[in-house]
Amino acid sequence: MKIGIVGSGAIGLYYGALLQNAGQEVAFLMRSDLEKAKKTGIRVVSGTGELHLSEVQVSGEASEIGICDLVIVSIKATANSILENVLPPLVGQETKLLTLQNGLGNDRLLAELFPRNQIFGGLCFVCLNRTAPAVVENFMPGSVSIGPEKAENGEAAKELVALFSEAGVKTRFEPNLQLVQWKKLVWNVPFNGLAVAAGGVTTDVIVGSESLCEEARGLMREIIAAAEALGFEFQEGFVEYQIKLTRGMTAYRPSSMIDYVEGRPVEVEAIWGEPLRQAEAAGVAMPKLEMLYAILKQICRR
Amino acid sequence: MKIGIVGSGAIGLYYGALLQNAGQEVAFLMRSDLEKAKKTGIRVVSGTGELHLSEVQVSGEASEIGICDLVIVSIKATANSILENVLPPLVGQETKLLTLQNGLGNDRLLAELFPRNQIFGGLCFVCLNRTAPAVVENFMPGSVSIGPEKAENGEAAKELVALFSEAGVKTRFEPNLQLVQWKKLVWNVPFNGLAVAAGGVTTDVIVGSESLCEEARGLMREIIAAAEALGFEFQEGFVEYQIKLTRGMTAYRPSSMIDYVEGRPVEVEAIWGEPLRQAEAAGVAMPKLEMLYAILKQICRR
Incomplete structure (x- = not known):
C-alpha cells in the first residue's frame, strides 16, 4: 500500500x-x-x-x-x-x-x-x-x-x-469517532489548557494545586455535559479517573504547553474554540472554558 | 493633626x-x-x-x-x-x-x-x-x-x-464602605485580572478583543450577582458603563499588571480570593472568577 x-x-x-x-x-x-x-x-x-x-x-x-x-x-x-x-x-x-x-x-x-x-x-x-x-x-x-x-x-x-x-x-x-474525540478533549481541554494558561507548567503542578485541580475538574464536567447534550455517553467516575491517570504521569509536558513555551502556534481553535462553539450550538453553557479560551487566544497570539 | x-x-x-x-x-x-x-x-x-x-x-x-x-x-x-x-x-x-x-x-x-x-x-x-x-x-x-x-x-x-x-x-x-469596595471590584476583578492572565496587557487589548471583552462582562456580572446576594444594589447598565469608561482609558496599565510584569507580588487574595470566598459563603456560583483566580494564583507565585 x-x-x-x-x-x-x-x-x-x-x-x-x-x-x-x-x-x-x-x-x-x-x-x-x-x-x-x-x-x-x-x-x-x-x-x-x-x-x-x-x-x-x-x-x-x-x-x-x-x-x-x-x-x-x-x-x-x-x-x-x-x-x-x-x-x-x-x-x-x-x-x-x-x-x-x-x-x-x-x-x-x-x-x-x-x-x-x-x-x-x-x-x-x-x-x-x-x-x-x-x-x-x-x-x-x-x-x-x-x-x-x-x-x-x-x-x-x-x-x-x-x-x-x-x-x-x-x-x-x-x-463512534466523535465520542473518542470528546473523550480525548476531556483530558486535553483542562491539561493542555491550564498548562499553557498557568504559564507553561507540567501536569503535576496542575493536579498538585488545589485550585487548578478543581478547575481541571470543572472543565472536564463542562466538556462531558456538552458531549452528553450532543448524544454521547460517559461512564460514572470518568473525571476522577482522568485525575488519577494524570497523577500517574508525574511531570508530563502536554503538547500544547511544549508548543507554547517553544514559541510555536498552539492548536487553540481545534482544542478549545471548536468544542466551545459546538457546545454553544447545543445550548450548553461553558463559563470556565469560555474564560480559558479567551485567555489562551490572547497569550498564544504570535 | x-x-x-x-x-x-x-x-x-x-x-x-x-x-x-x-x-x-x-x-x-x-x-x-x-x-x-x-x-x-x-x-x-x-x-x-x-x-x-x-x-x-x-x-x-x-x-x-x-x-x-x-x-x-x-x-x-x-x-x-x-x-x-x-x-x-x-x-x-x-x-x-x-x-x-x-x-x-x-x-x-x-x-x-x-x-x-x-x-x-x-x-x-x-x-x-x-x-x-x-x-x-x-x-x-x-x-x-x-x-x-x-x-x-x-x-x-x-x-x-x-x-x-x-x-x-x-x-x-x-x-456604605462595602458597597463601594464591591463597585471597585466590578472594575478591578476583570481588568486587573485579565490584564495579568492574558500575559501583561493593557486595558485597550481587553476591550479590543471580542472574547476577552465578553469575559470581562461575564466577570462583572458574577461580581454584581455576588454583591447583590450580599445586599448591595447596583444601577441598571453598570456593566456597559464600565466597558465604556475603560474604552476611554485607551492603553491603561492596571496596578496588578504593573506589579506582575515588574515581578512584584500581586494582590491576588484581596482582589480575587476574598470576593470569591464571600460569594461562595453567600451561595453564589462564580465559575469564571474561579478559573481566573486559579490561573492568577499560579502565575503570580514568586
Missing part, C-alpha cells in the same frame, strides 16, 4: 516509520526535516531500542509523491489551511484519508475538501517527542483508536486498524 | 504629600525610598505642575514616629501580615486608622487588630505611578470615597472627608 504522510512531526515520523518498517511504501512530505532525513534517514528511539530507516522516500512537494492509497494527515491543526493546496496531488478517487490530529473539526474539514473519498480519524494516546530533525522519541507506546467519519465506512476503518496493528501499534476500532 | 503614612508607594506618597502641603504634620514610614526621601524630599508630578516637599519627616521604624492621630495604611495588601508588628507603636486609644488599599478584607483586618479604634476605608479612583524613589506621578486626579468600617462612625468619617478635601482631593463620604 502506498501511504503519504503529510506533516512529519512526532506523530507523522513515528507512525510512518512503523508502517514502512512493516513493509508498506511510505512517502513522507516534509519541510524542516527534509535535508536531514535525505542524508541520514529517519530514527525512532524508544525505551526498548532504536529503529533506523536509512532509506526513506522524503519529499518537499506533494506533486513528487503523487496519488496514494492512504494519506495520513499529521500536521498541527493550526496549519490546516495549507491542506487544500497540499493534498490534491496525493488524492485520487480511491484514496483514503486519515487524520491523526488533536481536537475537533479535522475530519470534517477533510470531508469538505474531499466529499467523495473515505475519511477516517485516529486518536493517538501516546507520549512522543520529535527530539531532533528526523528523530522521534517514544516514551509510552500507548494506543490508537481509529474510526470512520461516516458510519457506513466502518468496515474500511477496520482495515486501517489491521494495517496499524500489523505495524506493531496497539490499535482499536472505534465505531 | 499628626498623620502616619504606612507604606510609601504611589498612594501613600501622593496623599501624604498633599496632606502635608495642606498643613498637616505627616510622618512617612518608608523602606526602599528612605534614603532618597531624606536627601531630596518628596516630589509629586502632575500635568498641572509639580509639588516638591523638601523637608519631610521620613522614618524606617514606626517607633521613631510614635502615636498618631490618624494612620493611613497604603501598603500592598500582599504585605498585610507585617501590620500587626508595624502598627502598634503608631496607634494609641484615640488613633483613627484609614486603609487606602485595594480589594476586600483590609478594613476588617484593621478592626481585628485594633477592635477599640475607629477604622475607615477609602477607595481611590485615581491614576498614579511611583516613577522613581520618592517621586510619584499623577495622570488623573480622580476622587476618593471614604467610609466607616462600622456605621456608627459615619460622623468621624465625614471629618476625614473634610481633611482630604482641604488638601485638594475630591473626596466623597460613603456611608
Whole structure:
C-alpha cells in the first residue's frame, strides 16, 4: 500500500516509520526535516531500542509523491489551511484519508475538501517527542483508536486498524469517532489548557494545586455535559479517573504547553474554540472554558 | 493633626504629600525610598505642575514616629501580615486608622487588630505611578470615597472627608464602605485580572478583543450577582458603563499588571480570593472568577 504522510512531526515520523518498517511504501512530505532525513534517514528511539530507516522516500512537494492509497494527515491543526493546496496531488478517487490530529473539526474539514473519498480519524494516546530533525522519541507506546467519519465506512476503518496493528501499534476500532474525540478533549481541554494558561507548567503542578485541580475538574464536567447534550455517553467516575491517570504521569509536558513555551502556534481553535462553539450550538453553557479560551487566544497570539 | 503614612508607594506618597502641603504634620514610614526621601524630599508630578516637599519627616521604624492621630495604611495588601508588628507603636486609644488599599478584607483586618479604634476605608479612583524613589506621578486626579468600617462612625468619617478635601482631593463620604469596595471590584476583578492572565496587557487589548471583552462582562456580572446576594444594589447598565469608561482609558496599565510584569507580588487574595470566598459563603456560583483566580494564583507565585 502506498501511504503519504503529510506533516512529519512526532506523530507523522513515528507512525510512518512503523508502517514502512512493516513493509508498506511510505512517502513522507516534509519541510524542516527534509535535508536531514535525505542524508541520514529517519530514527525512532524508544525505551526498548532504536529503529533506523536509512532509506526513506522524503519529499518537499506533494506533486513528487503523487496519488496514494492512504494519506495520513499529521500536521498541527493550526496549519490546516495549507491542506487544500497540499493534498490534491496525493488524492485520487480511491484514496483514503486519515487524520491523526488533536481536537475537533479535522475530519470534517477533510470531508469538505474531499466529499467523495473515505475519511477516517485516529486518536493517538501516546507520549512522543520529535527530539531532533528526523528523530522521534517514544516514551509510552500507548494506543490508537481509529474510526470512520461516516458510519457506513466502518468496515474500511477496520482495515486501517489491521494495517496499524500489523505495524506493531496497539490499535482499536472505534465505531463512534466523535465520542473518542470528546473523550480525548476531556483530558486535553483542562491539561493542555491550564498548562499553557498557568504559564507553561507540567501536569503535576496542575493536579498538585488545589485550585487548578478543581478547575481541571470543572472543565472536564463542562466538556462531558456538552458531549452528553450532543448524544454521547460517559461512564460514572470518568473525571476522577482522568485525575488519577494524570497523577500517574508525574511531570508530563502536554503538547500544547511544549508548543507554547517553544514559541510555536498552539492548536487553540481545534482544542478549545471548536468544542466551545459546538457546545454553544447545543445550548450548553461553558463559563470556565469560555474564560480559558479567551485567555489562551490572547497569550498564544504570535 | 499628626498623620502616619504606612507604606510609601504611589498612594501613600501622593496623599501624604498633599496632606502635608495642606498643613498637616505627616510622618512617612518608608523602606526602599528612605534614603532618597531624606536627601531630596518628596516630589509629586502632575500635568498641572509639580509639588516638591523638601523637608519631610521620613522614618524606617514606626517607633521613631510614635502615636498618631490618624494612620493611613497604603501598603500592598500582599504585605498585610507585617501590620500587626508595624502598627502598634503608631496607634494609641484615640488613633483613627484609614486603609487606602485595594480589594476586600483590609478594613476588617484593621478592626481585628485594633477592635477599640475607629477604622475607615477609602477607595481611590485615581491614576498614579511611583516613577522613581520618592517621586510619584499623577495622570488623573480622580476622587476618593471614604467610609466607616462600622456605621456608627459615619460622623468621624465625614471629618476625614473634610481633611482630604482641604488638601485638594475630591473626596466623597460613603456611608456604605462595602458597597463601594464591591463597585471597585466590578472594575478591578476583570481588568486587573485579565490584564495579568492574558500575559501583561493593557486595558485597550481587553476591550479590543471580542472574547476577552465578553469575559470581562461575564466577570462583572458574577461580581454584581455576588454583591447583590450580599445586599448591595447596583444601577441598571453598570456593566456597559464600565466597558465604556475603560474604552476611554485607551492603553491603561492596571496596578496588578504593573506589579506582575515588574515581578512584584500581586494582590491576588484581596482582589480575587476574598470576593470569591464571600460569594461562595453567600451561595453564589462564580465559575469564571474561579478559573481566573486559579490561573492568577499560579502565575503570580514568586
